[in-house]
Amino acid sequence: MQKIKYNLEVIKNKIEQAAFKSGRKASEVTLVAVSKTVDIEAVKRAHNMGINDFGENRVNELLLKRESLPGLNWHLIGRLQTNKVKDIVGRTTLIHSLDRWKLAQELDKRGIVLGEEVPVLIQLNVSGEEQKAGFEPGELREVLAAAEQFKALRIYGLMTMAPLDSDPERARPIFRELFQLRQKFSDRNYRNVNLKYLSMGMSQDFAVAIEEGANLVRIGSALFH
Ligand SMILES: *Cc1c(COP(=O)(O)O)cnc(C)c1O
Secondary structure: OOHHHHHHHHHHHHHHHHHHOOOOOOOEEEEEEEEOOOHHHHHHHHHHOOOOOEEOHHHHHHHHHHOOOOOOEEEEOOOHHHHHHHHHHOOOOOEEEOOHHHHHHHHHHHHHOOOOEEEEEEEEEEOOOOOOEEEEEHHHHHHHHHHHHOEEEEEEEEOOOOOOOOOHHHHHHHHHHHHHHHHHHOOOOOEEEEEEEEOOOOOOOHHHHHHHOOEEEEOOOOHHH
16 A cells, blocks of 8 residues: 555656646646556555556456456457457457457448447557567558458557666657657647657666656556566
8 A cells, every 4th residue: 555655656757747748737748557466455556546548468457357347448458359349349448459450441341240339559660679579660651540440440549668677768769659659640640640649667667757748658667667
């Protein structure tokens, strides 16, 4: 109890300072508490301290926790298998991990069946690491243009993961590039596209990500451990 409360104070202070450095208010940055390693009791404690957005990287885990706390915003942040699409559409606030064409088609199809919009972020592999999921930055134009054809899928921004490194400064160029990609395409008015969110920054590097323009930060261990 005390631990989460203390951690949250530290995180909030860092968010405030980093937002200030980027000329914004802390209220413009949403903390997504990544609850993948903790139980529902810890989620409830964090919610009682004012957190409303939670992130999970597995569909089944997200659905279980959501059943206990349906009023919260549940974000899917991990890789989504196409066979889980039918379970997740309509039950998540935002999918951060649209990382391939096949998945876009399946999400759109499912949204049409349910008659619901499917809000997603495009995950970009900015660092170019072999093992990382995501579209290549060079594919972004094509993905946004293709979105014109979607009937249910709606693109609300971009997401990336920086390489794990003990020095958060090494992540800065990655975050800066995502911000610049957003700027490049934000005034082109593609249909079904509104690039308002930049989901970047985790426990290690969220302050740097916010300095570079993040407005969704995904924080797990720094909050819960
Ligand atoms: C686990 C996870 C996070 C949070 O990582 P921490 O280092 O614990 O803050 C953020 N984003 C994704 C996609 C994750 O899987």
